[in-house]
Amino acid sequence: MGKPKVLSLGSPSWAGEAFLQNFNNTCDIHVVQPSDRNGTVQAIADARKSNGPFDAVLILMGNGAYERFDQELLGPLVPELKVVGSVNAGYSEFDLDWFNANKIFVTNTIDAVAEPTADIAIFLMLAALRDTSRLEMEIRNGGWRGGTKAPLLDPNGKTLGIIGMGKIGRHVARKANAFGMDVQYYNRKPLSTEMEENLSAKYCSTIEELLKSSDVISLNCPLTSETRGLIGADEFAMMKDGVILVNTARGAVIDENAFIQALESGKVARAGLDVFDGEPKVNDYFRKSTRCVVQPHMGSWTDVAWRNAYQEAMNNVTSVFTLGKAISPVNSF
Structure with a gap:
């Protein structure tokens, strides 16, 4: 044979x-x-x-x-x-x-692809915290600092909520520790006590608990029938005002219309996105909004x-x- x-x-x-x-x-x-x-x-x-x-x-x-x-x-x-x-x-x-x-x-x-995807998640988080899309646009157009009055956001002391604690999510948690963040996570089942201790990560038994108490939310779950549309209008309403949202999972995990409304209202202050629903076609809102730091789904392209x-x-x-x-x-x- x-x-x-x-x-x-x-x-x-x-x-x-x-x-x-x-x-x-x-x-x-x-x-x-x-x-x-x-x-x-x-x-x-x-x-x-x-x-x-x-x-x-x-x-x-x-x-x-x-x-x-x-x-x-x-x-x-x-x-x-x-x-x-x-x-x-x-x-x-x-x-x-x-x-x-x-x-x-x-x-x-x-x-x-787990660690490089986590790297891009951390990059997007930092960029969103520091409002880099707006400031980059300002300086490229000949301006300076864009009229910024208040200081930008620091990751230190912020609570990072990770949805999906597979290999990518665990790498995100480990890297976030280096920035002094308090890490919590929601997953289908909790990690072992030893792994939680190694990652300094606290388990949230419900997604509602995580959404209500996180300053930054990172989506790292696979797209399945259960996670499609996981984050919609009801979930955005639970989040803190001015939350930072990072998505390196799949675009369809988020209800796009509800997402845009949350960004426009300020419920989501800024977002870091490497994935989009319907990609490579991308909603013009995300292309043009300086509230969004965007990448063309290349988190693992190293x-x-x-x-x-x-x-x-x-x-x-x-x-x-x-x-x-x-x-x-x-x-x-």
């Missing part, structure tokens, strides 16, 4: 030459260059005809132009397809019902993160074929 065949959507070169050589000892890899949705659908179908069948697919960085991952995109690879290894931490873009029905493992990265994410995704693929199970599956069947 020959080696499993892997279809890579984009070049896997970020994994490193030595790593790729080892990977090729286990699997045969075929690369297609994705483009937009229609172009990628066609490229996958053509690859199946000319070089298939394929046992695995690698989803690499820059996949927003052609997602969603579903029957339309990957259907031509069934029934041989066994595993899809993604470099992403999130998996809301995958039609898991379809993958389960076809007994295809979907895997994500757990470690690779050289180290890419190398680690590519290796982690590829290790998931080889694990399925050598051990019969994935390292970090997001589905089961």
